[in-house]
Amino acid sequence: MSLASARGEAALPAGDPSSQPSQVVLSARGLRREFGGFVAVNNVDIDVEHARVHALIGPNGAGKTTVFNLLTKFLQPTSGSIRLLDQDITRSDPAKVARMGLVRSFQISAVFPHLSVLDNVRVALQRQNGLATQFWLPLRALDRLNERALQLLEAVGLQEARHRAAADLSYGRKRVLEIATTLALEPKVLLLDEPMAGMGHEDVHTVSAIIREVARERAVLMVEHNLKVVAELCDRVTVLQRGEILTSGDYRTVSGDERVRTAYMGTEDD
Ligand SMILES: Nc1ncnc2c1ncn2[C@@H]1O[C@H](COP(=O)(O)OP(=O)(O)OP(=O)(O)O)[C@@H](O)[C@H]1O
Structure with missing residues (x-):
């Protein structure tokens, strides 16, 4: 072009x-x-x-x-x-x-293939909130993460695919999921x-x-x-x-x- x-x-x-x-x-x-x-x-x-x-x-x-x-x-x-x-x-x-x-999204897709779409975003949110090292979380904290994770998935149009394994997404949708996990870092x-x-x-x-x-x-x-x-x-x-x-x-x-x-x-x- x-x-x-x-x-x-x-x-x-x-x-x-x-x-x-x-x-x-x-x-x-x-x-x-x-x-x-x-x-x-x-x-x-x-x-x-x-x-x-x-x-x-x-x-x-x-x-x-x-x-x-x-x-x-x-x-x-x-x-x-x-x-x-x-x-x-x-x-x-x-x-x-x-x-x-200042957050960078890499050229190579950086999602966890065997986790669900929703869990990929939850992991990113847990990291952002400093919760990654806690092996248990109060239910209310998890609910808050779920709510935010769903908001992010909705923002990028992946809410319908939330229970699918990331590996099963098309290449383009994996990149979209990657953007959602990047946005989790605010x-x-x-x-x-x-x-x-x-x-x-x-x-x-x-x-x-x-x-x-x-x-x-x-x-x-x-x-x-x-x-x-x-x-x-x-x-x-x-x-x-x-x-x-x-x-x-x-x-x-x-x-x-x-x-x-x-x-x-x-x-x-x-
Ligand atoms: N670690 C390095 N050691 C030596 N030379 C390097 C290194 N990294 C980049 N270069 C050189 O610096 C120049 C710029 O490379 P860079 O990868 O930043 O270009 P680019 O615009 O991103 O290219 P492309 O569009 O091909 O990805 C190139 O000549 C490259 O060979």
């Missing part, structure tokens, strides 16, 4: 976020990461805003995963700084930033690594709608190769090339940039 045609007949994102004041919740300045002598990410500035969906795109090897790893503190930057919710997290560890509300900033990878059209549509919905109450930053999804879903797009930011802006602006078209030549069918 070409960058220019990706938006197609797409409607504006729900709730037209351009009408809301912007609030930066995660930002990086001058981010750089070297591996040996190789500079994988250089001079990256990024601002991720509350209630917006922000896409990080770029050709293979552009540095998207490295930026994700830096923001989530799985990698330490060689230089530069990162702020989350007005706190400097440049030297924090992943567990600390996760507790602060993220303020949600980082999604190629949430649509390997999905059919119908699942892409479902997951797009879920992401749009969850972004009403939090910031979402996603790596995404599907440009049609980026065009329809994302309020802001940052384009990386060879570790550096080529440009950043709304889809229309970015897709009209000749340098972006050149960067994508030969990879537009990704």
Whole structure:
């Protein structure tokens, strides 16, 4: 698909976020990461805003995963700084930033296949509530977890499948379940690594709608190769090339940039 045609007949994102004041919740300045002598990410500035969906795109090897790893503190930057919710997290560890509300959903589905859909969400909620190590719980505490688990399943359209083993779900619905378990952690900033990878059209549509919905109450930053999804879903797009930011802006602006078209030549069918 070409960058220019990706938006197609797409409607504006729900709730037209351009009408809301912007609030930066995660930002990086001058981010750089070297591996040996190789500079994988250089001079990256990024601002991720509350209630917006922000896409990080770029050709293979552009540095998207490295930026994700830096923001989530799985990698330490060689230089530069990162702020989350007005706190400097440049030297924090992943567990600390996760507790602060920066939650990452991995590219590979991370659900427990033999547990039911409902139990997968309950386990995530138990962790979030610090109940995981208690071998017994008052019934009322369990009821509260059940209630919240059902709310989350309803939010992602999986309530009917709640008693099925996660292993029996389609690939797309497993990814949806994974998003539900991620939401159980009450993220303020949600980082999604190629949430649509390997999905059919119908699942892409479902997951797009879920992401749009969850972004009403939090910031979402996603790596995404599907440009049609980026065009329809994302309020802001940052384009990386060879570790550096080529440009950043709304889809229309970015897709009209000749340098972006050149960067994508030969990879537009990704
Ligand atoms: N641990 C590492 N050691 C050495 N080089 C690395 C390491 N991690 C990433 N790189 C290099 O850094 C560059 C950026 O890689 P990265 O995985 O961040 O790109 P990407 O944009 O996510 O690519 P893709 O779209 O293919 O996943 C690549 O040249 C890669 O080979």
